[in-house]
Amino acid sequence: MADSKLTKQDFDAMREQYAKNKRANVIQRSIIQNGINNTAKDNTVPAKLNRSFSVEVDTGKVTDQKRSGRCWLFALLNTLRHDFAKRYDVKDFELSQSYLFFWDKIERANIFFDNIIATAGKPVDDREVRTYLDGPGSDGGEWTMAVALVQKYGVMPTYAFPESKVTDDTSDLNDVLDLTMRRDAKILRDMVNGDASDDEINHKRDELLREIFKIAGYACGVPRETFNLEYRDDKKKYHLDQDITPKEFFDKYFEIDLDDYVVIENAPNKKFKQNYINPASDNVVGGRHVGFLNMPMDVLKKAAINQLKDGETVWFANTVTTQSDRKNGILDADLYHYDQLFNIDMDMTKGQKYEYLDSISNHAMTLTGVDLVDDKPTKWKVENSWGAKVGEKGYFVMADNWMDAYVDEVIVNKKYLTDEQRQLLDQQPIVLKPWE
Structure with a gap:
C-alpha cells in the first residue's frame, strides 16, 4: 500500500478541484449562513404530510422524557396508559416512568455483575468484556427489557412516584453508575x-449491589411498597383503591397480556423468517431474552395497521436522528437532500447502513394512526415523548418512506400475524453475539 501521508501537492490538487466548481462559493455562503440541514431541506415535504389520518386511535396529552434515554419505558407505559384510559374512561392518566427506571438500575447492575463474573477468565480487552463495560449505567433499553420490569414489579401512577431532577436529566447518574460499576467489575x-472463594465473591457482589441501591435511592427515591389508587374519570366519577402494590395494580387493572406481544424486526442484513435472541442485552435475571423475529417490512406494516384498526397503539423502534425535523415533528426519508447539496453519491441500502453503523436504533415511540390510500399506507401518526412543544402538541407525522428506511421494529400482538408467521416464533433462535 502506498504512503498515505498528506502533502502540499495533495492540498494543492484539492484546492484546484474545489476552485473549478462554479457553484462552490454560492453553496458555501448558503451553508455558512443557514447550516447544512436548512440548505438541504426539501420544503415540499411538509405539504405532503398533512395531519389527517384514516385510521387513528384516540389518545391524550403526550409525556416528556426530558433529558433522559428512557424512551423505551415511556413508549411501553404510553401503550399501557392508553389501554387504561380506554377501559376506565380517564384519558390523561400517567404511569410512573421513574418507578421502572429505579428498578431497572438495580436489575441491570445485578445482571452486569453476573456477566462480569462469568467472563472474568477472559482478557479485559476481550470484545465481550468490553461490551459489558461500555456504559453499564446507561438508561437506554428495549421493549423486552421494559416488559421484564413490568412483569416483575408492576406499575404505579406518576403521582405515587414522581419525576425528580435526576430522572429529568439522567446524565449525572449514568456517569456515577458507569464509574462505580466499572470499579466493581475490576x-x-x-x-x-x-x-477468593465463591462465598467471598458472592458476599462482595451483594455488598456492591447494595451500594448501587443506595445510589439509585439517593438519586430517585425508593419506591413505596403500596399506594392508594385515586383518580376522577372523565365523567367526574371519583375512584379509590387503597393500599395496593404496583404488581396488584397491574394484574387487577390491566387486561393486556404482555406475553402475547412479539418483537418483529426489519434487519435486511440478517436472514428473514428467523428468530434471534441476544441474552447479553437482558436487564432482568430470569426475564425474557431480548430478541426478535426478522421479517420483511410489509409484514411489520400489515400487523401494525391491523392493531391500529382495532384501536390499539403500537410501540416501535427507529433511528430518529436521521432525516427528521424535531421542531416541526416531521419524519421523511427525502427531507434533506445531502447528496444533491454536496453532489456526492451517499446511497446505501438499509442492510448496508446496519452493517456499517450508519443506522443504529436510538429511539422508541408509539404509532397512534395511519393514513391509508387505496388500502396502502402513505403516512403515520406518531406519539413521541419529547413534550408538547415539538411537532403538533408532541405528535409527529411519519412518511411511509421513512418507515421503510429508519423503522427497525414494531411490537404487535401475535394474533395479527398469520399462522405461518406465528409458527416461526417457535423455532430455535440464533443467538447473537453480545455486541450485535
Whole structure:
C-alpha cells in the first residue's frame, strides 16, 4: 500500500478541484449562513404530510422524557396508559416512568455483575468484556427489557412516584453508575482470578449491589411498597383503591397480556423468517431474552395497521436522528437532500447502513394512526415523548418512506400475524453475539 501521508501537492490538487466548481462559493455562503440541514431541506415535504389520518386511535396529552434515554419505558407505559384510559374512561392518566427506571438500575447492575463474573477468565480487552463495560449505567433499553420490569414489579401512577431532577436529566447518574460499576467489575474480576472463594465473591457482589441501591435511592427515591389508587374519570366519577402494590395494580387493572406481544424486526442484513435472541442485552435475571423475529417490512406494516384498526397503539423502534425535523415533528426519508447539496453519491441500502453503523436504533415511540390510500399506507401518526412543544402538541407525522428506511421494529400482538408467521416464533433462535 502506498504512503498515505498528506502533502502540499495533495492540498494543492484539492484546492484546484474545489476552485473549478462554479457553484462552490454560492453553496458555501448558503451553508455558512443557514447550516447544512436548512440548505438541504426539501420544503415540499411538509405539504405532503398533512395531519389527517384514516385510521387513528384516540389518545391524550403526550409525556416528556426530558433529558433522559428512557424512551423505551415511556413508549411501553404510553401503550399501557392508553389501554387504561380506554377501559376506565380517564384519558390523561400517567404511569410512573421513574418507578421502572429505579428498578431497572438495580436489575441491570445485578445482571452486569453476573456477566462480569462469568467472563472474568477472559482478557479485559476481550470484545465481550468490553461490551459489558461500555456504559453499564446507561438508561437506554428495549421493549423486552421494559416488559421484564413490568412483569416483575408492576406499575404505579406518576403521582405515587414522581419525576425528580435526576430522572429529568439522567446524565449525572449514568456517569456515577458507569464509574462505580466499572470499579466493581475490576474488584470482582480480581477476586475471581485470585484466591477468593465463591462465598467471598458472592458476599462482595451483594455488598456492591447494595451500594448501587443506595445510589439509585439517593438519586430517585425508593419506591413505596403500596399506594392508594385515586383518580376522577372523565365523567367526574371519583375512584379509590387503597393500599395496593404496583404488581396488584397491574394484574387487577390491566387486561393486556404482555406475553402475547412479539418483537418483529426489519434487519435486511440478517436472514428473514428467523428468530434471534441476544441474552447479553437482558436487564432482568430470569426475564425474557431480548430478541426478535426478522421479517420483511410489509409484514411489520400489515400487523401494525391491523392493531391500529382495532384501536390499539403500537410501540416501535427507529433511528430518529436521521432525516427528521424535531421542531416541526416531521419524519421523511427525502427531507434533506445531502447528496444533491454536496453532489456526492451517499446511497446505501438499509442492510448496508446496519452493517456499517450508519443506522443504529436510538429511539422508541408509539404509532397512534395511519393514513391509508387505496388500502396502502402513505403516512403515520406518531406519539413521541419529547413534550408538547415539538411537532403538533408532541405528535409527529411519519412518511411511509421513512418507515421503510429508519423503522427497525414494531411490537404487535401475535394474533395479527398469520399462522405461518406465528409458527416461526417457535423455532430455535440464533443467538447473537453480545455486541450485535
